Amino acid sequence: MAESIEWLRAFITNHNSLEYVIIFFGSLLGAEFALFIFGFLAAQNVVSIVPLALFGFLGTLAPNILWFLLGKTKTVNRIALNRHADTTTSMITQAVNKISKDNHFIAFIIIKFIIGTAFLLIMYVNKTAMKFRQFLYYETPAVLLSLFIMAGIGYLSGLGFTYLSELFNNLYVALGFILLIALLVAIAKSWIKKRFVV
Secondary structure (H helix, E strand, O other), X not given: OHHHHHHHHHHHXXXXXXHHHHHHHHHHHHHHHHHHHHHHHHHOOOOOHXXXXXXXXHHHHHHHHHHHHHHOOHHHHHHHHOHHHHHHHHHHHHHHHHHHOOOHXXXXXXXXXXXXXXXXXXXXXXHHOOOXXXXXXXXXXXXXXXXXXXXXXXXXXXXXXXXHHHHHOOHHHHHHHHHHHHHHHHHHHHHHHHHHHO
């Protein structure tokens, strides 16, 4: 992971004019993990915070719009209505509705922080017959919250990395700190998934 962060840092530094494009496509393809890395690089002054917020948001929202549109297709509807798939999708939707107490805003936040969100989002949208305007209304705050949390954790990790590497003058201690934070984030997401999807 440290090598990929260093490679990305060098790439952005050498291609400053592409910073916005890199943030957008990194967020589009890497989702929360990319937001964490960009937050880390923002603490190192490699990327700017305002472009990270704007293009990170757009890059994270774009695939969710695609999943929404995919969830409305006849093909997905036929799959969802299949007798084997219908039971599963109904159980998923009922579990999300039960946890969120039928509040779409809370449901989207739960879906955003669980691994495998694309499948959950497609099924939830398919079963709730949500309109696009409603989808944007509920999905936008969920994406903003995800951006704030993941980039914020990355930013704090970047500050911690700088502090520890200066304090101990040892790169291995600082890299261990980054790996510890990444592990804690992965454990937290796994715990959330087990807590809400069982």
